[in-house]
Amino acid sequence: xxxxxxxxxxxxxxxxxxxxxxxxxxxxxxxxxxxxxxxxxxxxxxxxxxxxxxxxxxxxxxxxxxxxxxxxxxxxxxxxxxxxxxxxxxxxxxx
Amino acid sequence: xxxxxxxxxxxxxxxxxxxxxxxxxxxxxxxxxxxxxxxxxxxxxxxxxxxxxxxxxxxxxxxxxxxxxxxxxxxxxxxxxxxxxxxxxxxxxxxxxxxxxxxxxxxxxxxxxxxxxxxxxxxxxxxxxxxxxxxxxxxxxxxxxxxxxxxxxxxxxxxxxxxxxxxxxxxxxxxxxxxxxxxxxxxxxxxxxxxxxxxxxxxxxxxxxxxxxxxxxxxxxxxxxxxxxxxxxxxxxxxxxxxxxxxxxxxxxxxxxxxxxxxxxxxxxxxxxxxxxxxxxxxxxxxxxxxxxxxxxxxxxxxxxxxxxxxxxxxxxxxxxxxxxxxxxxxxxxxxxxxxxxxxxxxxxxxxxxxxxxxxxxxxxxxxxxxxxxxxxxxxxxxxxxxxxxxxxxxxxxxxxxxxxxxxxxxxxxxxxxxxxxxxxxxxxxxxx
Numbered sequence: 001x002x003x004x005x006x007x008x009x010x011x012x013x014x015x016x017x018x019x020x021x022x023x024x025x026x027x028x029x030x031x032x033x034x035x036x037x038x039x040x041x042x043x044x045x046x047x048x049x050x051x052x053x054x055x056x057x058x059x060x061x062x063x064x065x066x067x068x069x070x071x072x073x074x075x076x077x078x079x080x081x082x083x084x085x086x087x088x089x090x091x092x093x094x095x
Numbered sequence: 096x097x098x099x100x101x102x103x104x105x106x107x108x109x110x111x112x113x114x115x116x117x118x119x120x121x122x123x124x125x126x127x128x129x130x131x132x133x134x135x136x137x138x139x140x141x142x143x144x145x146x147x148x149x150x151x152x153x154x155x156x157x158x159x160x161x162x163x164x165x166x167x168x169x170x171x172x173x174x175x176x177x178x179x180x181x182x183x184x185x186x187x188x189x190x191x192x193x194x195x196x197x198x199x200x201x202x203x204x205x206x207x208x209x210x211x212x213x214x215x216x217x218x219x220x221x222x223x224x225x226x227x228x229x230x231x232x233x234x235x236x237x238x239x240x241x242x243x244x245x246x247x248x249x250x251x252x253x254x255x256x257x258x259x260x261x262x263x264x265x266x267x268x269x270x271x272x273x274x275x276x277x278x279x280x281x282x283x284x285x286x287x288x289x290x291x292x293x294x295x296x297x298x299x300x301x302x303x304x305x306x307x308x309x310x311x312x313x314x315x316x317x318x319x320x321x322x323x324x325x326x327x328x329x330x331x332x333x334x335x336x337x338x339x340x341x342x343x344x345x346x347x348x349x350x351x352x353x354x355x356x357x358x359x360x361x362x363x364x365x366x367x368x369x370x371x372x373x374x375x376x377x378x379x380x381x382x383x384x385x386x387x388x389x390x391x392x393x394x395x396x397x398x399x400x401x402x403x404x405x406x407x408x409x410x411x412x413x414x415x416x417x418x419x420x421x422x423x424x425x426x427x428x429x430x431x432x433x434x435x436x437x438x439x440x441x442x443x444x445x446x447x448x449x450x451x452x453x454x455x456x457x458x459x460x461x462x463x464x465x466x467x468x469x470x471x472x473x474x475x476x477x478x479x480x481x482x483x484x485x486x487x488x489x490x491x492x493x494x495x496x497x498x499x500x501x502x503x504x505x506x507x508x509x510x511x512x513x514x515x516x517x518x519x520x521x522x523x524x525x526x527x528x
Contacts, residue, residue, distance in 0.1 A: 005501075011464045011492065012499040015507055028457055029507050031464035035432055070204055 004085040008032035009051055009093040019087050023048065023080035033094040034080045044071040046080040053090035057083050098158040099272055101321055102254050102313060104136040104231075108143070108158035110151035113268045122290055124283070127268030130155075130179055131317050133258055134162050135251060137228020140169030143194070144233075144249055144258045145317055149182030156183070156190075165190045170226055172197045172233065174260030175246045176205045180317055185210060197226060199237060202245030220247070222305070238262065238302035240295040248306065255312040261291065262302065263329045264316035275324035283319065284329070288336050294430050296337040303334050339400055345380040349493040351435075352397055355407030356386040356418050361441035361473055366407045368479040369439060372486025379490040386418040391425050398426060403435035403493045404461070405486075408448045410440060410469075415448035423455050436461035437489050439468045439482065446471070464492050 002019035006026065010033045015026050024046065027034040037045030041063045050057060057078060060068065064082040080092075099107040113127035130147035132155055141163045147155040168191040173181060176198065188196065198206060200219035220226075225234040236248040241262045249258040265287040269277035292299055307330050314322040314329060322329050343350075351373050357363035366383060373381045384394065398404060406423070408415040436456030438449045449467040456463050468485050470478045491497040 011462060012495075012497055013464070014499070014501040015504060016501070017504045021504065026504065026507060030502075031457075031462050033433065033460075033462040035460035072200065 002087050004056060004087045005089050006085050007089070007091045008034075009091055017085060020084050022082065022084050023078075023092065027080055027092075032092075034092070035094070036081060039081050041067060041079055041082045044068070044073075044079065047071065047073055047077050047095065048080045048092050049074075049095055050076050050078055050083075051091040051093055053088060056086055056088040056090050058086055096154075096158075096270060098134070098161045101133070101273075101315060101323070102256060105251070105254065105256060106134045106158075106162045107272060107315070107321060108132050108134045108155060108162065109145075110147040110154040110158075111268050111270060112148070112151060115266070115268070118266055122266060122287070124266035124268075126278075128266035128318050129268050129272075131264075131315065131319075131321070132159075132180075132183075133315055134159060135228065135231060135233070136163065137231035139227070139229030141167045142170035142172060142226075142228055142233060143168055143187065143191075144172045144315075145174055145180045145260070146183035146187055148179040152183035152186060156186070166193060168194045170195055170197065170228065170233070172226075172235075172249050172258070173202065174199075174249055174258060175243060175317065176202050176209055177243060177261075178209065180260075181209055188215065195226075197233075197235070199235070199239075199245045199247040201237075201239055202247075205243075205245055225252075236302070236305050238298070238305065240298040241302055242291045242295060248302075250309060250311075255309065257306065257309065257311040257314045257326075259306075259314055259316045261317050262306075263314050263322060263333070264318035265320075267319040269320065272321055273324070274320040274322045277320045280320055284332070285336070287318070288333065290428060292333070293336075293428050296430065299333055299337040303330055303337075306330055307334075343400065348378050348380040349402040349490075350380045350382070350400065351403040351405065351489065351493060352401045353381065353383045353405045353407065354386050354394065354419070354422065355383070355440075356409070356416055357407070357441075358409050358411070359441075359473075361470065362407045362409050362439070364474055364479065365439050365441060365468070365470060365482045366405075368474075368482035369405060369407070369437075369486035369489070372483030372488075373490040375483075375487055376490035376494060376496075378494045381486075381490075386422065391421055394422055395425050395429060398422075398431065398434075399429040401434065403437070403489060404431075404456070405437040405439065405489065406452050406456075408438070408440045408452060410442035410446045410448040413445060413447050415440075415452050419448075419452065420455075423452070423459070426459060432460035434461050435489065435493055436463045437465060437467060437485075438463075439470075439485065441470050441472060441474065443472060464497070465489055 007014040037043035109131040135142040196217040222237040232252040234250040265283040267280040267283040355366035438452035446469040
């Protein structure tokens with residue numbers, strides 16, 4: 001199975017995950033500071049920053065794109081409850 | 096009661112609710128509240144700023160009708176969409192067909208959620224946007240999280256009047272309306288800050304940076320007295336309330352608070368070992384508190400200023416003990432989401448407390464980077480050494496010096512608290528029934 005490495009910059013932990021994993025599946029278990037509200041792509045609470053490796057993330061879904069636009073998010077921001085890691089190296093941090 | 100002129104061509108058209116005692120479940124008020132709305136007349140338009148709770152709409156419309164005709168209204172501004180300020184909006188929009196609605200750009204999804212209608216036309220605004228009433232200009236200040244994501248203030252430029260929404264407001268009902276005429280509302284002002292604005296103090300400070308340079312001649316909040324006498328005192332007081340009252344002697348250090356409670360001294364000994372370990376790391380100031388020796392409120396004040404929190408609890412009847420939960424259920428009035436959390440404790444046979452506390456800490460949005468330690472009954476020297484290591488690791492995380500780790504998803508899932516509670520010191524069996 002294709003793997004990806006996700007580094008949570010705020011706590012200095014890298015997790016090797018199967019391709020397709022959503023950040024929400026791992027960020028809390030590993031103890032990273034990304035916080036969640038609705039957990040289903042509506043409230044925008046879990047907005048995080050992709051420090052590097054955006055090219056290794058899934059495209060924004062229509063839902064995610066709409067929420068990020070509404071909260072005036074920057075280009076490096078994604079919702080941790082929606083965004084999937086597709087492969088390679090990705091570095092994320094809260095906010 | 097009539098509409099009240101607060102400045103030439105600017106009227107208070109709100110409603111009094113002297114019977115209110117509990118507001119939004121979380122607030123008490125001993126003399127009710129007011130829902131303040133305002134009407135501003137310009138040479139080519141009339142603006143209504145905020146409305147009132149739906150139950151008080153009649154009073155609001157009667158006052159509005161004294162100072163403006165519905166067909167004159169060109170502009171409706173909502174500084175905050177909570178229902179106590181938007182209750183009369185649908186009816187106002189129906190009666191004033193020429194009006195354009197202005198809301199903060201962050202309020203757009205809330206408007207749909209409140210009115211359950213996609214049809215309502217509105218203009219989203221941000222700091223710097225303005226709307227003209229001819230000889231008067233309303234300018235918007237985006238002041239998010241005071242106390243909802245959508246909150247904004249509206250600045251009447253020519254008169255230097257700030258319509259501040261819930262900021263600088265309070266639940267205090269007095270028909271004399273102005274701060275120099277009403278009863279003593281200082282307690283209500285501070286109580287409102289502490290319960291409504293306190294969790295958002297960084298946002299309070301950011302908003303004050305926008306507001307204070309304006310030097311308002313009058314502040315017109317959405318609840319409580321209109322602040323016309325010495326208005327600058329109120330932003331100044333907010334700045335004091337949002338800042339730590341005492342200087343931190345260890346300003347450059349990270350601070351770790353260890354709260355514990357112990358029935359037989361076992362969890363207490365673990366707490367001391369965690370402290371010793373944490374203190375062995377430079378740049379960390381550790382404080383140890385026995386929850387039996389204090390009340391919740393001062394501990395909440397301490398927590399607000401801390402960088403890390405560790406909770407030590409025995410497990411009694413499968414749960415952490417009540418003083419722990421009392422403190423952990425009292426943190427909604429402060430911001431804790433950027434802190435580090437940790438948990439440890441001694442147990443008799445099952446030891447659920449540690450993982451339950453960790454789950455609560457995660458629920459409060461703390462990061463919990465090191466799995467907690469639990470010890471069966473009396474800690475051995477080896478187990479106390481593990482507690483010291485644990486304290487040391489917490490301190491390294493606090494100071495950003497923890498070793499970087501690489502783990503697999505399988506390891507992560509098998510160590511997940513939900514399925515396999517916190518690491519147990521040594522090879523002690525965990526689930527003796």
